[in-house]
Amino acid sequence: MKRGEGCMLSVIVCEDDPKQRERIETTIKNYLMIEDLDMELTLSTGNPEEVMEHVKANQNQIRLYFFDVDLQHEMSGIALAYEIRKLDNVGKIVFVTTHGEMSYLTFTYKIEAMDYIIKDIPEEIDRRVRECINVAHQRYLSDSVSSKVKSFKVKMGDTVRSIPYDEIMFFESSTVPHKLILHTETRELEFYGAIRDIEANDECLYRCHKSFVVNKNNIKTVNKRLREIEMTNGETVLVSVRAMRGLN
Known part of the structure; x- marks a missing residue:
């Protein structure tokens, strides 16, 4: 049937x-x-x-x-x-x-x-x-x-983790070549990637510095004088003069 x-x-x-x-x-x-x-x-x-x-x-x-x-x-x-x-x-x-x-x-x-x-x-x-x-x-x-929960896929070894965008604070370039560090509310994850490619993953992501991409939805304050962004979890990120215009 x-x-x-x-x-x-x-x-x-x-x-x-x-x-x-x-x-x-x-x-x-x-x-x-x-x-x-x-x-x-x-x-x-x-x-x-x-x-x-x-x-x-x-x-x-x-x-x-x-x-x-x-x-x-x-x-x-x-x-x-x-x-x-x-x-x-x-x-x-x-x-x-x-x-x-x-x-x-x-x-x-x-x-x-x-x-x-x-x-x-x-x-x-x-x-x-x-x-x-x-x-x-x-x-x-x-x-x-x-x-339906939008998430960022992180490949770590043989496993792929899905991190909801709501939990993501920012990405930064690692001191290890070709690696990035993903900062969430409570942890950090290091993975292979290029900072220039991150912003294209979702509209909530913004490249605020040559070494940083922030989640705009989790920005707490922007200090124009110090050119710093404070995230909702208390961490701070640098902002370039050019990127400051985009945050305005």
């Missing part, structure tokens, strides 16, 4: 048993309707290849998956989840199966399953499916709010 593609959070079911698939479908539809969640069941099928095609054709969706482990197909639910992870590293995957002994494979293949529901008591399946929908929706809303 395919439906419109315009929902916030997409739900996909892959279950080869028609009766089980219908029950899961009904549970999902009823819960989405009763709770009035901005989600939609976009695909329900017994064919894992159809799931792969759907995901490849709709790369921008955020998804919650319900997969059976034994799909009576050359591709098992575990194998399907493994392939899905290559295309979708943020989707939530839930297994609904009679094969509880195979749950360890989700760790072996680094699938990061959200839940592993055993098909023993139908009512328990329904409850767990509803719980997974609710948790996935709450996490989606939380992630959506976080993604």
